[in-house]
Amino acid sequence: MPTVVVIEEDSAMRTLICEWLLGEGYAVQALPAQGASSGADADLVIVDMPDLRGGGADTVRAVRAGYPRAALIGLSTRLGRSLHSDSNPARALGLRRLVAKPCARGELLQAVADTLGTAH
Template sequence: MSTIVVIEQDVAMRALFCEWLQAEDYRVQGRSARGAAVEPGIDLVIVDLLNLPTQGAEAVRLVRTIYPGAALIGISTQMSRTLGADAAQARALGVSALVAKPCARDELLAAVADAIGAAA
């Protein structure tokens, strides 16, 4: 069973993502902000990239230092559509996917399955 951390400031959105993931039997930890201490043993981090154009790369770098070895999915309201790992913007950030927010349940779960499968 994979362990996923969801970092999302919006309480309702965080609760919804956690509910979707728990229904698929993932262990899920919802957080309003990233931590400061290194946290090993996490398989995937889903992080809200609040200011994708100007601070997305820095946010990804910080999350990678806190969750070493974890796959990473970025979510953002600044995306017009979800992009997979092969998209230039996702590759530039080094994420498994960039998910447009809001998103459908199936869209998020597909990105999670792809990210966990690629990391295995």
């Protein structure tokens, strides 16, 4: 099963996302902040993007440095709705998806499955 790293500062949100992913059989590593660990073998990184405009690119660069082969999904409270990789903001940041927070379990798991090319 693919390995997913969850980088989320909010401990309750981090725990919830990890529970959802573990329930689907994914191997999960949870980190409270970006740069806390490096795992070049991760298949996917889900990262909190608190500041899409000012620091979004910096956040993506930092995560890419630690996980150069992983696909990235961003989570943000700054969105009114989730965006696919063909949207301008997601594409500009190099993300496969930008998921609006809060999100439903099914929405996040579908984004993960679509990004990894797995059935959900």
